[in-house]
Amino acid sequence: MAHLTREVWAIAPRNGSNEGSTGGNEDRPWARWFARSGSLQVEPAEAGEQARRLLDADGLAAALRFNERVLDTLTGDLAGLVDYVTVLDGATTDEVLNTQKLIDNAFARVAAHGVDRFVAWLAELRTQGHPAIAVQALHAYGRIADSDPAAAATSLDSAADRVILIAAAALHRPPEDAARLAIETEHDASIAYAVIHDVLRQRTVPDIARFLRALHLLGATALVNDTVKQFAALSSGRSNLDKALLYVALDATPRLREIALDLLWRTLGAIGDLGRTPGPGQQHDLVAAFWALCPGGRVLEDWFKVRLDGSENAEEAREQVVLLLRGSRGPGRDRLVAALAADATPTNLKRICDTLMDEGSEAEAAMIVRALARSGHIERLGDFLDRWSWAQASGETTRNLLEWVLTPDGPDREPMGSAVVEGIVSHLADAHGKTLGEDLRRQAATLVRLRPPEEIVGLLDRVPSRVGRRGRSAVAADVGWRLAEVLLVYPAPTEERYVAWYADCLAALTAAGFADAVRTSWHHLADEAIDRRGAGPTIAETAHQLRRAASAAGEGHRQELAGTADRLLVRYLDQAQSVTPTDIVGITTRLRLHRYPTASRAEVLRRSVGRWQDRARVVAVVESLVAAGQDEEAEWVRSGSS
Numbered sequence: 001m002a003h004l005t006r007e008v009w010a011i012a013p014r015n016g017s018n019e020g021s022t023g024g025n026e027d028r029p030w031a032r033w034f035a036r037s038g039s040l041q042v043e044p045a046e047a048g049e050q051a052r053r054l055l056d057a058d059g060l061a062a063a064l065r066f067n068e069r070v071l072d073t074l075t076g077d078l079a080g081l082v083d084y085v086t087v088l089d090g091a092t093t094d095e096v097l098n099t100q101k102l103i104d105n106a107f108a109r110v111a112a113h114g115v116d117r118f119v120a121w122l123a124e125l126r127t128q129g130h131p132a133i134a135v136q137a138l139h140a141y142g143r144i145a146d147s148d149p150a151a152a153a154t155s156l157d158s159a160a161d162r163v164i165l166i167a168a169a170a171l172h173r174p175p176e177d178a179a180r181l182a183i184e185t186e187h188d189a190s191i192a193y194a195v196i197h198d199v200l201r202q203r204t205v206p207d208i209a210r211f212l213r214a215l216h217l218l219g220a221t222a223l224v225n226d227t228v229k230q231f232a233a234l235s236s237g238r239s240n241l242d243k244a245l246l247y248v249a250l251d252a253t254p255r256l257r258e259i260a261l262d263l264l265w266r267t268l269g270a271i272g273d274l275g276r277t278p279g280p281g282q283q284h285d286l287v288a289a290f291w292a293l294c295p296g297g298r299v300l301e302d303w304f305k306v307r308l309d310g311s312e313n314a315e316e317a318r319e320q321v322v323l324l325l326r327g328s329r330g331p332g333r334d335r336l337v338a339a340l341a342a343d344a345t346p347t348n349l350k351r352i353c354d355t356l357m358d359e360g361s362e363a364e365a366a367m368i369v370r371a372l373a374r375s376g377h378i379e380r381l382g383d384f385l386d387r388w389s390w391a392q393a394s395g396e397t398t399r400n401l402l403e404w405v406l407t408p409d410g411p412d413r414e415p416m417g418s419a420v421v422e423g424i425v426s427h428l429a430d431a432h433g434k435t436l437g438e439d440l441r442r443q444a445a446t447l448v449r450l451r452p453p454e455e456i457v458g459l460l461d462r463v464p465s466r467v468g469r470r471g472r473s474a475v476a477a478d479v480g481w482r483l484a485e486v487l488l489v490y491p492a493p494t495e496e497r498y499v500a501w502y503a504d505c506l507a508a509l510t511a512a513g514f515a516d517a518v519r520t521s522w523h524h525l526a527d528e529a530i531d532r533r534g535a536g537p538t539i540a541e542t543a544h545q546l547r548r549a550a551s552a553a554g555e556g557h558r559q560e561l562a563g564t565a566d567r568l569l570v571r572y573l574d575q576a577q578s579v580t581p582t583d584i585v586g587i588t589t590r591l592r593l594h595r596y597p598t599a600s601r602a603e604v605l606r607r608s609v610g611r612w613q614d615r616a617r618v619v620a621v622v623e624s625l626v627a628a629g630q631d632e633e634a635e636w637v638r639s640g641s642s
Contacts, residue, residue, distance in 0.1 A: 150181060244289035511553065576612040584624070
């Protein structure tokens with residue numbers, strides 16, 4: 001049997017055996033201590049040191065056997081057990097791994113003797129100045145599977161101890177048991193709050209879903225509400241990806257969908273607390289989070305469909321949309337924008353765009369407007385623009401808005417078809433937005449990139465022929481200038497289809513009587529092409545395509561188009577200080593390949609290069625043409641010079 005005192009204790013071999021009496025015990029005094037018959041007086045602190053050395057030298061299994069012998073003797077001596085555990089904890093000595101298992105066994109041994117014994121030992125730990133080990137003991141008690149932490153908490157005088165004990169139990173038990181603990185301690189608000197706080201911050205989202213499900217089934221509505229409120233708050237430390245994951249988990253159970261919707265509402269409200277600064281990735285991007293978790297679903301889309309359909313005050317929902325779009329960079333944003341454009345009322349869409357533009361988020365506003373335009377829904381587009389006509393927006397805002405409407409697939413893609421444009425204009429003519437409709441048509445006419453020639457002419461024909469920059473002539477000149485700009489982006493011969501389109505546009509404008517637009521266009525093309533590398537072949541190809549268009553034109557316009565082709569070449573080649581002999585050889589070669597009329601080629605060279613004032617440059621051109629085997633072209637240049 002063991003004999004215990006306050007300062008020292010004696011331990012005899014269990015059942016009178018001489019375990020460990022052989023096998024190198026001379027080198028291990030703690031082993032000899034067990035092997036000797038009779039009793040040996042050893043202080044608890046020394047036993048703790050021996051346990052640490054045994055753990056370090058022989059491993060965990062041997063140390064656990066030693067630990068059990070010590071605990072058999074010390075369980076009745078709280079002060080001695082404090083000394084032993086304090087040394088095991090190693091706060092003032094070198095660290096040894098796995099001592100915590102020995103300490104936890106000591107905690108469990110004390111707890112097995114009842115709550116009163118455990119509470120007395122906590123007091124002894126604090127009396128001897130070991131508050132950290134006391135906290136460890138509370139955590140260990142909470143982790144014991146067959147303990148009753150709620151009952152034990154009633155024996156603790158300190159509110160902090162009760163919170164530590166119950167929170168530890170909630171973290172180390174199944175979520176359903178944690179829910180029961182929260183309910184059992186609901187009368188003490190600080191404990192219930194601690195349970196919810198630690199569960200929400202330290203358990204996985206699936207565990208939290210089980211926790212909420214258990215609270216709901218047990219009828220703890222107030223705790224359910226508190227849990228959702230804390231989880232959705234910014235202070236929870238949980239990412240929007242976590243919140244989206246919890247929503248999906250709750251929404252999968254029909255009876256929990258109301259809780260899921262409450263979570264979503266609070267989460268969207270918390271986004272507003274972040275301010276206007278977008279967050280990185282899915283940590284703050286709720287749109288991307290829902291896209292990742294349910295790419296085929298419509299969580300946010302359905303949420304806003306109900307709230308932006310005009311049946312209720314949508315101010316809160318509009319603010320949430322603005323924040324989501326500004327903070328989203330993921331693939332789910334396009335889907336949300338498309339849903340908003342299809343479901344929200346024109347008034348709500350206008351106010352959302354207005355807020356985005358006021359806050360400098362034109363890109364997000366453009367996404368919404370272009371998504372609405374892609375639908376091709378003339379009535380919705382007309383109503384949307386009519387709202388802007390009442391707002392009396394600035395000129396710049398109006399131009400941006402109309403450009404987004406007219407380029408639904410982006411600025412580098414084909415613009416909105418003239419049939420849709422005219423449909424919107426007709427809708428606006430019956431409302432307050434007649435002037436805005438005319439502006440829409442004017443701006444549509446100037447968006448010429450890849451627009452069919454007949455559409456360009458049709459839109460111009462419908463522009464009022466008033467005087468000033470808003471009249472038809474001014475718009476036609478702008479159209480001609482923009483046609484040349486589009487062509488200069490794609491130098492021939494790699495983009496010959498653009499050259500053919502350009503020639504067809506000039507032919508259509510000529511046939512419709514827009515001579516000023518045609519003149520503006522080829523003047524700008526010749527003048528600007530000189531500064532574009534490799535533009536010489538573009539000029540030659542354009543002249544050829546204009547000749548082709550002339551051959552297909554009516555009798556009254558055939559000669560006019562052919563003359564335009566020649567004048568384009570002359571204007572380009574007449575820039576003596578910029579055109580090089582190599583450029584000229586490239587142009588004459590391409591004209592030869594296209595069998596450009598000989599008389600026209602001769603006249604072009606005589607009237608341009610042949611009249612250069614710098615005779616040395618003329619000679620250089622002649623020499624280059626001769627070297628290229630183009631003696632005929634060289635002679636035409638000489639004849640023009642003479």
